[in-house]
Amino acid sequence: MSKTINLTLKVWRQEGPEKKGRLETYPARDISTDMSFLEMIDVINEQLTLDGKEPIAFDHDCREGICGMCGAVVNGHAHGPEKGTTLCQLHMRHFSDGDTIVIEPWRSRAFKVVKDLVVDRSAFDEIIQVGGYISANAGGAPDGNAIPIPQSVAELAMDAAACIGCGACVAACPNASAMLFVGAKVSHLGLLPQGRPEAAKRVQSMVSRMDALGFGNCTNEAECEAACPKEISITNIARLNREFLKAKFFSPE
Secondary structure (H helix, E strand, O other): OEEEEEEEEEEEEEEOOOOOOEEEEEEEEEEEEOOOOHHHHHHHHHHHHHHOOOOOOOOOOOOOOOOOOOEHHHHHHOOOOOOOOOOHHHHHHHHOOOOOOEEEOOOOEEEEEEEOEEEEEEHHHHHHOOOOOOOOOOOOOOOOOOOOOOHHHHHHHHHHHHHOOOOOOHHOOOOOHHHHHHHHHHHHHHHHHHHHHHHHHHHHHHHHHHHHHHHOOOOOOHHHHHHHHOOOOOHHHHHHHHHHHHHHOOOOO
16 A cells, blocks of 8 residues: 655746746645656646646656656756666655655756756757768668677667667766767667768767767766666767777778
């Protein structure tokens, strides 16, 4: 049988990108510990609507930890205090009766606040557009043994491909760096033979676009790895750096 808890929420409210934001306090009464964090916000929004007030705007879609849409800073932690967990998978049983929870949006020059907890993450889309793909005509499904790939390499590529582009790495980084995101995309394509022909062009284009969008530099703090809900390793940043240096020094112009 589930139990209920009472909480105090301090939520960032901001009407638009050019408006001044502030923290507002809301009581959260009789919250079931079986609820997810987003379901808890749904309950608060229902009450705000009944009271004739503007509900809290927040991003969400699949609510299964797949889409990467959800995301907020909860008590200073991107996606909340649980490791390897998206905000939609975080459950209220991880909080205690009487807790005060501070909820804020991602903080980054490249992620503009749209409203309340919603930020514009289209900067990630722009990085993908300049190199996060292969342009070879893949045709039909190849035979499983047509291109032999070592199991260890395939596993590394799959681990990098697990990135859902939620932006937690940027929110957690003191420099608002997107290196873990870009490193994951460069790794999952560059490790496989299908992605090698465009590897040099890809890494230079993606890094150049990342810098132009205003993301900060990586200083190896590793907060990104700690905050990533898919536990993407910072070894992908090291691989990104190696690929970038190889492209700069050994690739034809």
